[in-house]
Amino acid sequence: xxxxxxxxxxxxxxxxxxxxxxxxxxxxxxxxxxxxxxxxxxxxxxxxxxxxxxxxxxxxxxxxxxxxxxxxxxxxxxxxxxxxxxxxxxxxxxxxxxxxxxxxxxxxxxxxxxxxxxxxxxxxxxxxxxxxxxxxxxxxxxxxxxxxxxxxxxxxxxxxxxxxxxxxxxxxxxxxxxxxxxxxxxxxxxxxxxxxxxxxxxxxxxxxxxxxxxxxxxxxxxxxxxxxxxxxxxxxxxxxxxxxxxxxxxxxxxxxxxxxxxxxxxxxxxxxxxxxxxxxxxxxxxxxxxxxxxxxxxxxxxxxxxxxxxxxxxxxxxxxxxxxxxxxxxxxxxxxxxxxxxxxxxxxxxxxxxxxxxxxxxxxxxxxxxxxxxxxxxxxxxxxxxxxxx
Amino acid sequence: xxxxxxxxxxxxxxxxxxxxxxxxxxxxxxxxxxxxxxxxxxxxxxxxxxxxxxxxxxxxxxxxxxxxxxxx
Numbered sequence: 001x002x003x004x005x006x007x008x009x010x011x012x013x014x015x016x017x018x019x020x021x022x023x024x025x026x027x028x029x030x031x032x033x034x035x036x037x038x039x040x041x042x043x044x045x046x047x048x049x050x051x052x053x054x055x056x057x058x059x060x061x062x063x064x065x066x067x068x069x070x071x072x073x074x075x076x077x078x079x080x081x082x083x084x085x086x087x088x089x090x091x092x093x094x095x096x097x098x099x100x101x102x103x104x105x106x107x108x109x110x111x112x113x114x115x116x117x118x119x120x121x122x123x124x125x126x127x128x129x130x131x132x133x134x135x136x137x138x139x140x141x142x143x144x145x146x147x148x149x150x151x152x153x154x155x156x157x158x159x160x161x162x163x164x165x166x167x168x169x170x171x172x173x174x175x176x177x178x179x180x181x182x183x184x185x186x187x188x189x190x191x192x193x194x195x196x197x198x199x200x201x202x203x204x205x206x207x208x209x210x211x212x213x214x215x216x217x218x219x220x221x222x223x224x225x226x227x228x229x230x231x232x233x234x235x236x237x238x239x240x241x242x243x244x245x246x247x248x249x250x251x252x253x254x255x256x257x258x259x260x261x262x263x264x265x266x267x268x269x270x271x272x273x274x275x276x277x278x279x280x281x282x283x284x285x286x287x288x289x290x291x292x293x294x295x296x297x298x299x300x301x302x303x304x305x306x307x308x309x310x311x312x313x314x315x316x317x318x319x320x321x322x323x324x325x326x327x328x329x330x331x332x333x334x335x336x337x338x339x340x341x342x343x344x345x346x347x348x349x350x351x352x353x354x355x356x357x358x359x360x361x362x363x364x365x366x367x368x369x370x371x372x373x374x375x376x377x378x379x380x381x382x383x384x385x386x387x388x389x390x
Numbered sequence: 391x392x393x394x395x396x397x398x399x400x401x402x403x404x405x406x407x408x409x410x411x412x413x414x415x416x417x418x419x420x421x422x423x424x425x426x427x428x429x430x431x432x433x434x435x436x437x438x439x440x441x442x443x444x445x446x447x448x449x450x451x452x453x454x455x456x457x458x459x460x461x462x
Contacts, residue, residue, distance in 0.1 A: 040437040052437060165412050201428060206417035211428050254448065258428065262420035276448035284448035292425035299425070309447055331447050341438070359438055363445065378445065384437055 032060040038355075038386030045379040051075045054386075056124075064130040074120040120145040134159040147180040152193070169199040181226040189222030207262040212255075219250045230326045232319050244327040246314070252278035256286075267293040281313030282332070288339075298346030301357075305339035317367050328372075335365035335377070348387075357384040 035057050042050040056070035122143040129136055139154035152175035160167050172195070179189035195217040203209045228244035256274035263269065269291055276284040290303035312332040314325040338361075345355035363377040420426060 038437075042437075042441060054437075163412060163415070164418075203413045203418070203421070206413050207420045209421065209426070252448075260426055260428070262423065262426055266423060268423065268425045274448075278447070282447050284446070286448065301425075307442070307446060307448070312447075331445065337446065339438075339442075357438075359441075361441060361445070380441065380445075382438060382441060 033389075034058045035389040036386055038384060040382065040384040042380060042382050044361075044381075045376070046078075046374045048076065048078045048380075050077075066128045068124075068126040068128075070122075070124040072120075072122045072124075074122075075117075076120065077117045118145055120148075128156075133161075133164075147182055149178040151176055165203045167201040169197075169201070171195075171197045171199075177221075179222055179226060184226065187226050189226060191219060191221035191223065193217065193219045209260050211258045211260075213257075215252075215254045215256075217252045219252075220248055223248065223250060224327065225329055228327060228329050230316075230319055230328050232322055234320055242322070242326065244329065245325050246327060247280065247325060250278055250280055252276065263293065265294055267291070267299070276309075280332070282309055282311070284309035295344075296346075298344055301341075301343035301345070303339075303341040303343070305341075306336070307339075308336040310334050330367075330372070330378075333365060333367055335363055335367075337364070338362045351389060353388045353390055355384070355386045355388075358382070 035055075037055045038053070040050075040052040040054070042048070042052070052072060052074045054070065054072045056068065058066065058068040060066050120143060122141065124139065124141045126137060126139040135156075135158040137154070137156040137158075139156070141150075141152045141154070143150040152173055154171060154173045156169065156171045158167055158169045173193070175191075175193035175195075177191040177193070179187075179191060181187040195215065197213060197215040199211060199213040201209060201211040224244050224246040226243075229241035230244055231241060254274060254276035256272060258270065258272035261269045270289065272286070272288045274284075274286040276282070276286075284307065286305065286307045288303065288305040290301060292299055292301045294300075311334040312327065314323070315327055315329070315332045317328065317333070319326055339359060341357060341359035343355065343357040345353065348354050359382040361378070361380040361382070363379070365377050367377075369376050
């Protein structure tokens with residue numbers, strides 16, 4: 001039922017765009033409208049599948065004012081856990097296939113739900129206005145699913161300097177999330193996020209530019225995943241799950257630089273580096289490279305990204321004794337990841353542009369996966385197809 | 391403390407870049423390509439950014455959106 005519903009939505013969006021194409025010609029010179037619809041899929045080695053149709057409309061109301069609206073649906077399913085073939089405890093007291101007698105349908109070790117289907121919807125509304133050499137923007141974003149509601153407000157200000165050779169951008173974001181739990185109807189958590197960023201874009205030569213960005217963020221509230229549990233693995237312990245815990249505050253900052261070089265013909269090369277650190281002890285580095293080149297009427301875009309992070313200072317794969325903060329959340333472990341992507345985009349007729357992208361995500365780490373329902377580090381494939389009305 | 395150091399680093403970088411030779415209006419044609427726009431190049435990147443957001447902790451600095459999927 002899930003897939004047909006998602007595809008029906010995509011079909012209706014494409015139909016709406018086709019109808020809109022006829023109307024676009026009737027619009028006045030001041031009003032320019034662009035519409036885009038896409039469907040993306042995600043499929044991972046731990047059994048999670050996501051189908052995500054999206055539609056967006058962007059309108060230039062006049063030469064200085066632009067508004068945009070985007071709507072997303074994520075249809076998520078996870079069916080990785082098979083009770084009949086599940087791992088057994090090493091103490092010999094539990095037989096293979098009897099897990100359901102003790103465990104709920106949520107993976108108490110990794111924090112991920114094992115078998116579920118759910119839908120997330122999000123709306124993103126933006127408005128931007130040019131004021132002299134500056135651009136001011138405001139953005140409201142809402143995401144909702146059965147156990148998580150998120151709202152955020154973004155304010156942005158860009159200003160061109162030095163005959164538009166440089167641009168300074170300031171952005172502020174405030175978010176508030178309501179967190180629930182399907183395994184504890186009485187659970188009600190709250191998270192608040194505040195972020196600020198400052199960026200400088202500078203033309204270096206007639207074919208090269210660089211952007212430097214610094215970010216500061218603060219999250220507070222119930223930051224531990226309500227689905228994550230740990231076990232104390234000590235002699236004589238009856239292995240009762242204990243809810244994972246985390247500090248109520250996390251401060252983070254990061255710094256990044258991205259360089260773009262235009263090629264001799266159409267196309268460009270991009271290289272970026274970003275360093276991140278937070279007060280939970282995580283430090284991360286990201287390197288990414290992409291190339292954009294012309295291939296007949298189409299643009300070919302291969303990309304590679306490498307990411308590595310240290311673990312949070314309270315993360316343990318295996319706890320021997322209770323401590324103030326405990327987690328086995330795989331996001332807080334030390335690991336590296338590789339991302340390889342390939343995109344192809346170009347015109348379809350005079351009214352439409354299409355884009356097809358494929359990506360492969362590969363995580364590597366040294367964790368003992370006998371403690372998790374997953375059999376090893378996650379690998380995932382993504383596909384995206386989009387159609388734009390120009 | 392480190393955030394202040396990063397702001398200082400950006401300020402220094404800005405001061406250094408400010409000394410670059412200027413690019414005349416007639417020489418800016420290469421920057422009109424969509425692939426040379428830092429923001430437009432990311433228009434189709436939202437879904438992939440969300441994949442990184444659900445798998446990795448360093449989610450700042452790229453405009454990634456919070457919340458969703460119970461994964462934060």
